[in-house]
Amino acid sequence: MADPTAAGRRVGGTEHSWCRSVPGGTGVLVLGFFLSRPVPRPLLESALHRLQTSHPLLRSRLNTAGPDQPFFSIAHSPSLTVRPLSASDILQSPPASPSHFHALLEHELNENPWSSPAPSHPILFATAYDDMPEAGRTVVALRFHSAACDRTSAAAILKELLRLIAGSTKEEEEEGFHRAMEDLIPKQDAWKPFWARGKDLVGYSLNGLRTSTLRFEDAGSDRRSEVVRLVLGVDDTQKLLNACKAREIKLCGAMSAAALVATNSSKHLEKDRAETYTVVTLIDCRKYLDPVLHDHSIGSYHSAVINTHNVHGGEELWEVAERCHESYSNAVHKKKHLKDITEINFLLCKAIDNPQLTPSSSQRTALISVFEEPVVYDSSELQQELGVEDYIWCASVHGAGPSIAVFDTIRDGRLDCAFVYPTPLHSRKQMQELVEHMKTILTQGSLNGGD
Template identity: 45%
Template sequence: MSTVETKGRNVGGTECSWCKAIRGGTGIAVLSLLITKPIDISRFQTSLHKLQNSHPILRSKLHTSSSSTDTTFSFLTSHTPFIKIESHNINVTSNILAKNKNDTVSISPLQQIMEHELNRNTWQDRTGIDTDMFVASIYAMPDEKTWVVVMRLHVAACDRTTAVSLLRELLVLMKDEEKEENVVVVEDVVPLAIEDLVPGRKGKKHIWARGLDVLSYSVNSFRFTNLKFNDTKNARFSQVVRMQLNQTDTKRVLDGCKQSRIKLCGAITAAGLMAAHSNKTNSSKKYGIITLTDCRSTLDPPLSNHNFGFYHAAILNNHVIKGGESLWELAKRTYGAFANSKNNDKHFTDMADMNFLMSKAIENPGLTSSLRTSIMSVFEDTVVDDDGMMQQEVGVEDYMGCASVHGLGPSMGIFDTIRDGRLDCVCVYPAPLHAREQMQELINKMKAILIEGGKTYEEY
């Protein structure tokens, strides 16, 4: 790409952490759609070009430069859209699906294609080569009646809010009655990094306080309890399990959250901790939970959901589980710890600490147990998707979205959505560090705990 055609900026601290982590496989965002109507590839290509025109980060390339002492990253943004769609025929798709034919846990073709894309790392060891931040593919399915459309993005360019907005804008563009004014146009340059938009002095911390907090995070991480590791030697990749609740059970859980004055992430966290601790009788264990919060509305100046990029911050809390806790008791305790940390601006003050520790863990794998930063990561706010009618018009029968975690990250990342009143969680984990059967059993326990808790929340 000619420098005459591009603008650019250096990546920020959080973005840089993702650029380092992705080389090991953490930070590949994938949005997969199961389509039941024939795809007009030309229209799809035009829609993607319009998305790139509206969002500079989608028409950027990642430039990597290495010296004897350091590796630096920057975004190079083209004036014109350039994405090209990769088309895969039935033979290619069949070969991918055949890899899972002997698995004891059955998974859908949509999920198999998604897992395949989660592990296509086009950003690995690409020093000196500018790589696209946004890639799109179409897989023809063996039934000859459906297709899987996949959009794969570097997480430095795509947090969960970006992925949700991207899907909604794409649906508008793909509709027959789509009009130009329906697409939000933002500035022609990539927005600033999150560190440059932290308001006032909220991100400031005395050097001694920073040193003590880094030490505290490091020491505590050695005391965290992990899920049992299945295979610590073989190369890792990301796999997915799915947890879905019907409308009745979902409503009960949401009513329980409302009654308890907490968000859904509190209930999901509690269910996950209870499920993980269920086999550890008569013992107290400490677990780490990472909660990701979207900072857009509190930045200076504030950003909207149409500002694509990575603008989430992480808060790490540890919780001691003794066993015998009820769902709502534990949910209120864990959510309260997160809310208190956020009220004290720890997502801003500890941002540099978390990025530093992430970089050090990548450089020194021995700092964490099998590169696990926590037992689970959750999002503060649940995505609410009521776009079912629009999705059907375009032919979207189902979709799944998440980001890979096998290089560095939690034992399980939870991506939760309320879709037409039903809870749908995509749960991603590192394999073979954890086995699919192991994680499916854990998810089944979480689901049972949430359902039972939803039936009994009135008692609390």
């Protein structure tokens, strides 16, 4: 439950895993939006200060100096300063990315203040880019530590921040400071015998050792995160959703299956040969907690379900999607998203400490990570008034993590996905080809309801 008077607390288990991951390059979460007109810096800072006042975690610092577990310390009042930068100082000519907004997003994903040895850092940084090649345009980028902000939080923050920039005078009640996810899971849902934990830990470890990956292009060089975007039109999106509904399969199952089929196809395997891949499904646990939290409860409240799948050359989208959905659904039915949090956090930290245990010391722990549900986000009159032309939220993955991290949104009826990947482990050309193949698999598999 929330404690509005709390001055801070120690991080929970999942938050601690993010504290281990972020310095290495996985978990820098960026919320960026592209505006058709400038935003006065005092107005933006005022809106962000009101946001921090409503959500104490956003004005906290993450302290890592002591020998004990890191902790959040909450400042009494907001003090965030928006850093102004000239986009022309960052952007390359010619641009390596599809758009200037895209290039600035990638730049932000690879700015990592938490990798420095300072004893404490804010969990939120803000930058406003002006002097864009497109005259009069502005890009605002908020950079969060994933221990304090997940995808659900980012979506809620965008809505609230735009309303504040527009000049809302509504007084927001302070949210209070919630306890860590593990402390809010009902005991009967989290409990399992000690021997079962050991058995599951061994099972996860053995499965991880026998799984395949997307082909590596350069496993020896320093890495950064890049993004490829997949967008389906309204008609194609509706056909895909209808095909999923007809089979009682969630979109995450179809997305995972498309990645598995496309990856297997890229290896040109014979039909009788199978390879095993790992899929991570991220689940927003707010509705499973006691008390139940809402989407605007800021923090890190996602857990993971890990499944492995054998895929043969020549398999079709829906036969793989059904297996993906069944495996994930069975795990959720058994409450493994609540019971296995400790084991999964332990394995992630082991991959960070011992990269040699992962293929080619790549720190790849899965082929793909997907969210259980997409964010549904429709444009509003407020966005049009402010001149919001584009927005995106995603997180870096060039430390320990999957080869592909999918951040999916259905906005105005269109499926819009950001695929984040580590480069040069995977190249932009390789990932663009893979994503284009996934798009073809999804659209062709959805024709006539996927029959």
